[in-house]
Amino acid sequence: MTTAAPTLSTTPRHLWTRSRGPLLALLLLVISGLVLAALQSGEHHGRLDPRSADRSGSRALAQLLAAHGVSIQVATTAEEAAAAAGPGTTLLISDPDVLTTSQLTGLHTATAHTSGRTVLLAPGLSALEAFAPGVQLVPPTRNAPRRPTCSLPEARRAGNALLGGLRYVTSADGADRCYTSGGRPTLLRLPAPPSGRDTVLLGSADFLYNQHLAAHGNASLALQLLGAHKHLIWYLPSVSDPSSAPDNERGFLDLIPSGWRWALLQLALAAVCAALWRARRLGPLVHERLPVTVPAAETTEGHARLYEQANARDRASAVLRSATRTRLAPLIGVPPAHTHTPDILLPAIHAHLGSAPDAGTDLHALLFGPAPTDDRALVRLADQLDALESSIVSQERHAPREHPDR
Incomplete structure (x- = not known):
């Protein structure tokens, strides 16, 4: 007797049986994403974001500033921040080290001859060269409650505050050196030049966080430093800013010497010709005898074992x-x-x-x-x-x- 060979057709029931597991997992993933998106819609999460209620956000400070009549404008690009930082405004740059040299120069040029204040949070060497030339950087120290030890009115009224991080040294006359550690200030205020704005350098931004704002005199110091003017530009730099691309950015082809370009082109053409030469030509099916003969009993037993495993x-x-x-x-x-x-x-x-x-x-x-x-x-x-x-x-x-x- 000969056994009938099993057909290879796939029924919808078999398709559903095989694919229902991945489909259900995908459905659960989509539903979970929609639920999370619905729960988090309208919320912002980010370090020093005035719209964020996270521990490292600054929503509490933004609400205090608004209660004292200070309007806040969030800027996410350097062009937007430069255009909004007009006379009588405070410009807060939350992460100046993310900005390129051209961005820093553009911001300083746009604000150099307008009245107001510029606040830099933990600026590095490139930011100091643009906004505070002559200021030297000292290795950081730990954050801790510190006394003002300076004559800056905002610091004296706030009292102790959570300061630390980077420290700065300058020989400029009239500079206020506050909250020192090892004789080096973690808050440095440079006086405003004629028809210009003063610059405040903060070694750490921890006292602006939601989780630390209510401790010591952090809230008072933050309100006085950022609320000196009625309009605050809160700039959140991002690496996705189109203007953050370097001016001298070079592509992959620019890195290849000119003499090698023709050689690479010739090698590519040679590879294409070799692929066409050695490619398998599709033709009619050729019947050829199998090298071995498989008994029907072994074939049937093999099918049975496959059915058993599945x-x-x-x-x-x-x-x-x-x-x-x-x-x-x-x-x-x-x-x-x-x-x-x-x-x-x-x-x-x-x-x-x-x-x-x-x-x-x-x-x-x-x-x-x-x-x-x-x-x-x-x-x-x-x-x-x-x-x-x-x-x-x-x-x-x-x-x-x-x-x-x-």
Whole structure:
């Protein structure tokens, strides 16, 4: 007997069975993202962001400034900050080290001849060269509550405050050196030149955070430094700022010497020609004999093991029933077109069995029933199909036939 080869067609049910796990995981991921987006819509998260209520945000300070009549404008680009920093304004640069030299120069040029104040938080060497030339940088110290130890009115009224970080040294006359550590100030105020603005250098911005604002005199110092004018420009630099790209930025091709460009072009053309020469040509299928002959029993056993590993009892039972129906149809006189039609195949089997022991068997459940629920039921199904086929084959062998000469 020959077994029918399993078909390779994929039904929608099989597609759903295979893909429902990844689809459900993707659905849960999308739903979680939508829920998080809905919960966080309208909220801002970021260090020193006046709209952020996080521990390192500055929303509490922004609300205090607004309560004292100070309007705050958040700027995210250097051009926006330079345009908004007009006369009588305070410009706060929260992270000056992110800015390029051209950005720092542009901001200083735009604000050099206007009245107001510029506050830099932990500025490095490049920011000091642009806004405070002549000021030297000293290694940082830890943040701790410190006494003002200076004559700056804002610091004397605030009292102790959480200062530290970078320290600055200058020989400029009239500079206020406050909250010193080791004799070096962590708050340095440079007086305003004629028709200009004063500059405040802060070694650390921790006292502006939401989590530290209520401690010591942090809130008082922040309100006085940033609320000296009625309009505050809160500049949040970002590396995504289009103007942050260096002016002398060079592309990949600019790094290749001019003499090598033609060589690279020739190598690329040679590689394309070699690929076209060695590419596999598509042609008609060629039938060739296999190097070895695989017995049918080994093939059947291999299929069975694959079905067992995949727990594909539905697929295995469908193959067994289809093969049985295909072998029984010519024995009982059913045309090939109706091999898998229950309304034609089952009555023919009943008529052929007659009063045989298997006549009472539920043939519909046996040949067209649901998939077995476990391996034991699958084995029992295979035995029942084999018994049914054996009973019909035995009847065909022992059936009386007329002699052709009679």
